[in-house]
Amino acid sequence: MVSLLTVIAVGFLLGMRHATDPDHVIAVSTIVSRQGSIRHAGLIGVLWGLGHTITIVFVGAGIILFNLAIQPRVGLVMELAVGLMLVFLGVLNLTGITQWATNRFTPGASDGDVIHSHTHQHGGHRHTHIHGHRPEIHIHLDPAQSCPRSAMQRIGLYQLLRPLAVGVMHGLAGSAAVALLVLATIHDTRWAITYLLVFGIGTIAGMMIITMIIGAPFAYSGKRFGSFNRVLGVASGLISVAFGLFTMFQIGFVDGLFTTHPHWTPH
Numbered sequence: 001m002v003s004l005l006t007v008i009a010v011g012f013l014l015g016m017r018h019a020t021d022p023d024h025v026i027a028v029s030t031i032v033s034r035q036g037s038i039r040h041a042g043l044i045g046v047l048w049g050l051g052h053t054i055t056i057v058f059v060g061a062g063i064i065l066f067n068l069a070i071q072p073r074v075g076l077v078m079e080l081a082v083g084l085m086l087v088f089l090g091v092l093n094l095t096g097i098t099q100w101a102t103n104r105f106t107p108g109a110s111d112g113d114v115i116h117s118h119t120h121q122h123g124g125h126r127h128t129h130i131h132g133h134r135p136e137i138h139i140h141l142d143p144a145q146s147c148p149r150s151a152m153q154r155i156g157l158y159q160l161l162r163p164l165a166v167g168v169m170h171g172l173a174g175s176a177a178v179a180l181l182v183l184a185t186i187h188d189t190r191w192a193i194t195y196l197l198v199f200g201i202g203t204i205a206g207m208m209i210i211t212m213i214i215g216a217p218f219a220y221s222g223k224r225f226g227s228f229n230r231v232l233g234v235a236s237g238l239i240s241v242a243f244g245l246f247t248m249f250q251i252g253f254v255d256g257l258f259t260t261h262p263h264w265t266p267h
Contacts, residue, residue, distance in 0.1 A: 007198070015201060019207040020210065
């Protein structure tokens with residue numbers, strides 16, 4: 001029992017630590033840079049962690065159960081994909097495509113200029129009135145809108161799928177390293193799979209906290225300092241492109257993916 005609790009505790013803590021890897025933080029920064037809500041930023045972190053966990057568990061379990069061997073060139077290609085994705089996310093941010101897609105595919109985002117609220121105080125009680133100035137705008141108030149499901153609907157399918165896909169890609173690059181580490185230390189298959197699951201849960205928790213911390217300045221500056229918020233968005237895009245290019249160079253030439261003798265050390 002003590003050993004099992006140790007596996008769970010170590011897996012959860014290492015999962016949270018794994019969420020702080022630079023490429024993970026930079027990737028989610030480009031996504032949450034266009035968010036105006038800390039709660040939405042936290043949801044993005046959860047979805048990223050979920051996508052990461054799905055890949056880690058499926059690929060890692062395959063390696064553990066069937067003793068799959070990852071060839072150096074295959075491992076490097078998986079890690080190169082992360083560098084390409086970082087460059088892609090950064091370019092989307094810098095060109096404004098991220099903001100356009102957010103407005104285009106987030107329900108009600110384009111109506112922000114016509115739908116708004118006013119707060120009044122009557123008899124010591126504050127009342128909020130929501131309305132729009134266009135005749136084609138219809139507002140439906142539902143007490144159930146405060147539930148998580150409604151919150152996810154308001155964010156939109158695009159906003160939900162993007163961090164999930166990014167998390168899956170990151171999990172593909174890191175799954176071999178995690179699985180090989182588990183194989184080297186845990187010889188019981190059931191415990192090894194349990195470790196992967198707990199590691200994934202820790203990653204989800206860690207990324208949720210990180211995205212909320214990263215999203216806080218974007219949410220605050222977006223409501224009060226529009227120009228500074230845009231500077232933060234451009235900075236996140238530039239960092240993503242720069243780190244992605246550095247990662248691609250490291251993998252392609254230092255680790256030898258583009259040479260005849262690639263050498264890959266999972267990490």
